[in-house]
Amino acid sequence: MKVACLWHATDEELEYVKGALPPGTSVVAPRGDYFSRFETNFDEVKDLVVDADIIICYTLPRGTVEIAEKLKFISWLHAGINEMDLALLKSREIKVANIRGSNxxxxxxxxxxxxxxxxxxxxxxxxxxxxxxxxxxxxxxxxxxxxxxxxxxxxxxxxxxxxxxxxxxxxxxxxxxxxxxxxxxxxxxxxxxxxxxxxxxxxxxxxxxxxxxxxxxxxxxxxxxxxxxxxxxxxxxxxxxxxxxxxxxxxxxxxxxxxxxxxxxxxxxxxxxxxxxxxxxxxxxxxxxxxxxxxxxSGDQASNADDVRERNLAYGTKNVIEFMSGQPVENEVSLDLGY
CATH class of the missing domain: 3.40.50.720 (NAD(P)-binding Rossmann-like Domain)
Incomplete structure (x- = not known):
């Protein structure tokens, strides 16, 4: 399986995700210069997601889901999912989990x-x-x-x-x-x-x-x-x-x-x-x-605090582990209810 991390992950973060997932799992992330480490645009991720089975992300650039033909699961590194195209995800039968409780x-x-x-x-x-x-x-x-x-x-x-x-x-x-x-x-x-x-x-x-x-x-x-x-x-x-x-x-x-x-x-x-x-x-x-x-x-600063980034990654990776193992995903969201 291929997991695409749609932020400019550090080597340590990539090793953390790889180490938690089954051997042989491909884990990729954008490389190169960036304006903000936790943001990406379509051009930065299009080659990574086109054959990805799973996405872990803080942002989901417009057009990403449409070209990710193998996509089955998104681990969304936020609690609220109101920014996502829920109708599209539902039509594609793509499951989504969030990280509620992390922050x-x-x-x-x-x-x-x-x-x-x-x-x-x-x-x-x-x-x-x-x-x-x-x-x-x-x-x-x-x-x-x-x-x-x-x-x-x-x-x-x-x-x-x-x-x-x-x-x-x-x-x-x-x-x-x-x-x-x-x-x-x-x-x-x-x-x-x-x-x-x-x-x-x-x-x-x-x-x-x-x-x-x-x-x-x-x-x-x-x-x-x-x-x-x-x-x-x-x-x-x-x-x-x-x-x-x-x-x-x-x-x-x-x-x-x-x-x-x-x-x-x-x-x-x-x-x-x-x-x-x-x-x-x-x-x-x-x-x-x-x-x-x-x-x-304050401007969206409540979660900009010690320990939160580390918990975000831990919660997001746990979602992927549960999905890949066939377990119920504890933090799966309802695309009908919107949470």
Whole structure:
């Protein structure tokens, strides 16, 4: 079998993959100069994939699947699969597995950082201190920090990441409410679980809301004006999942009007049917949400942390081992559901 690694893998990474797979497996990767080690374009990979049985990749250049006539399996080195052509993969009966859980600890820590930073007005007070200004007046709106202790956190999407956010929230003595498709699944550290149809009643109780759900055709822009209006004006919204889960305009209006106390995100919108067109990563708000004083932002940086790259490769290689051995692939995704 031939396995094509569609990034500029180091010799050590290639040896790791080869060493884990059955003897005689061909493992190849692009060679030569690159702009980013984890990206490739069609010209760089076309000769590698044309006879590949399996692909491991961070990116899947347009046209790759179409020429990979022997392709049976893709090990996708991300959790979300919303960037893939699911209809094409399904029509070709190509199986896909992701690496859900690989970056869960790092992203959960990012969520807690956002909660604490919003609550404690970290950036504002840092900037005041470094410029020699006093925080004044005390205990007034605009200078008074919020608390996590005894407050209620709502986690929308209680999977690998959401469950870890819940565990860490308990260290701050928070009440944790979860919302997920199947509310009958119990999760440690979640005090009460609710179905999606109960979302608005959950939002009304929460001081902090964390979005940690996958992006699918059902969830795109699902968090809009009605959901924001259901929240307390004193509440904070944190998005660590996908930018387009949230409708941009009602969020902006809520933040500038005081309808929502604050917002933080590691993920932002992309504009496919827009002029000028934009790409997925690094696209900030066209309305300038990221520039507002009650907003904290990072650009897809939650998983840029110690240990994550190594776990990505380990999880991705495990997918291939399971597929090649005929075992059930633990992290196989449903091309119908989109996760």
């Amino acid at each position: 869960a600890v790092a992203v959960a820590e990012q969520a807690m950082m956002f909660m604490l930073s919003l609550a404690k007005m970290t950036v504002l007070k840092h900037n005041l201190a470094t410029s020699g200004q006093q925080v004044f007046p005390w205990w007034e709106d605009g200078t008074r920090a919020a608390m996590l202790d005894g407050r209620t956190l709502g986690i929308i999407g209680v999977g690998n990441i959401g469950a870890r956010v819940a565990k860490r929230a308990k260290a701050f003595n928070m009440q944790v409410l979860g919302v997920r498709r199947n509310k009958n699944v119990t999760v440690d550290h979640v005090d009460s679980m609710y179905g999606v149809e109960e979302l608005h009643s959950v939002l009304a109780q929460c001081d902090y809301v964390v979005l940690a759900m996958p992006l699918t055709s059902d969830t795109e822009k699902f968090f809009g004006k009605a959901e924001i209006d259901a929240m307390k004006p004193s509440a904070f919204l944190i998005n660590i999942a996908r930018g387009t889960l949230v409708s941009e305009k009602p969020l902006y209006e809520a933040l500038i009007s005081g309808r929502l106390r604050g917002f933080a995100a590691d993920v932002w919108w992309w504009y496919e049917n827009a002029m000028p067109a934009t790409c997925y990563n690094g696209t900030m708000s066209r309305l300038g949400v990221h520039k507002l004083p009650n907003v904290l932002c």
